[in-house]
Amino acid sequence: MTKSFALTEEQLKFFNDNGFVGPFTLYEPEEMASIWEEVRMDILDTSEAPFPESRLNYDRHLDLVQLNRMISHPKLVDRVASILGPDVLSWRTEWFPKYPGDEGTDWHQAESFVEFEGTEKIEPTAAEEGKPWELTAWIAMVDATKENGCLKVMPGSHRTWYFDEKRNIPFEPENINKLNNSGEKSGFFGYDYDLLKLDPDWKPDEEKAVHMEVKAGQFFLFTSRCMHGSNPNTTTNSTRFGWATRFVPTHVKVYSDQDSFKHFGEVLPLDRYSTVLVKGEDTYKHNRTRLPIEASPVAAE
Numbered sequence: 001m002t003k004s005f006a007l008t009e010e011q012l013k014f015f016n017d018n019g020f021v022g023p024f025t026l027y028e029p030e031e032m033a034s035i036w037e038e039v040r041m042d043i044l045d046t047s048e049a050p051f052p053e054s055r056l057n058y059d060r061h062l063d064l065v066q067l068n069r070m071i072s073h074p075k076l077v078d079r080v081a082s083i084l085g086p087d088v089l090s091w092r093t094e095w096f097p098k099y100p101g102d103e104g105t106d107w108h109q110a111e112s113f114v115e116f117e118g119t120e121k122i123e124p125t126a127a128e129e130g131k132p133w134e135l136t137a138w139i140a141m142v143d144a145t146k147e148n149g150c151l152k153v154m155p156g157s158h159r160t161w162y163f164d165e166k167r168n169i170p171f172e173p174e175n176i177n178k179l180n181n182s183g184e185k186s187g188f189f190g191y192d193y194d195l196l197k198l199d200p201d202w203k204p205d206e207e208k209a210v211h212m213e214v215k216a217g218q219f220f221l222f223t224s225r226c227m228h229g230s231n232p233n234t235t236t237n238s239t240r241f242g243w244a245t246r247f248v249p250t251h252v253k254v255y256s257d258q259d260s261f262k263h264f265g266e267v268l269p270l271d272r273y274s275t276v277l278v279k280g281e282d283t284y285k286h287n288r289t290r291l292p293i294e295a296s297p298v299a300a301e
């Protein structure tokens with residue numbers, strides 16, 4: 001019987017209470033260092049990428065085997081399935097580099113990933129009250145520390161909306177790495193997430209934040225409803241490279257009726273895009289999907 005990496009009852013309870021859980025080890029630091037050395041070069045060639053023209057470079061797990069192996073790794077997927085249920089799709093992966101001197105990431109919450117353009121990217125068709133239908137595994141490509149801007153989360157905040165993720169706000173890339181209206185070096189990659197606050201006068205309690213310091217090769221899980229962000233990278237020589245890998249149960253419609261989507265001032269056509277069925281079965285068949293590269297019949301030949 002193959003080993004299962006499902007969450008323990010205790011870990012599941014921690015997740016339900018807090019909205020996040022981890023860290024867990026996917027690779028030992030030395031192994032991750034050698035994978036990352038290769039991958040960081042490979043991602044520069046976008047000829048086979050799903051979005052070859054985009055500087056966002058999303059979803060490179062679709063063409064790069066090393067990355068595909070990560071999003072379908074049992075150590076990751078078994079834990080994701082403990083929360084989302086047995087039938088799981090990978091729907092997006094995103095790079096989050098933070099270079100020395102870069103601004104922090106504004107506190108934010110999401111679920112439908114409307115992302116300031118009025119269109120839900122993911123929509124559940126069989127949601128159950130209190131059960132998350134989206135989950136992110138944030139994988140550290142290098143050590144993430146409080147100083148280089150590791151992710152921070154606000155325990156228990158997944159039960160209350162502090163932001164309206166469905167409001168449209170302008171993309172203002174000229175403000176990246178500038179001080180914001182509160183005099184802080186924080187922003188949201190060209191958007192001002194503070195404009196989505198339900199109560200403009202409310203401020204999160206930084207004292208309660210948990211800073212997810214993780215080693216290269218580790219990951220943690222969180223629902224995007226759990227408020228998260230990061231401090232600025234105050235180091236002079238340490239770049240933090242995070243890779244957010246996002247999952248949904250198969251009942252969720254991904255980019256439903258959309259041929260392209262807008263994000264960070266770009267238009268991304270979806271003709272090369274599909275979800276990946278990383279665990280279980282897809283009986284809903286809402287989405288274009290494929291198997292992980294190494295599980296597909298061509299790879300097995």
Ligand SMILES: O=C(O)CCC(=O)C(=O)O
Nearest residue numbers: 096105136151230242244
């Ligand atoms: O890594 C970051 O700074 C932000 C990541 C994030 O917001 C996410 O993964 O949803």
Ligand SMILES: [Fe+2]
Nearest residue numbers: 108110224228
């Ligand atoms: Fe986020």
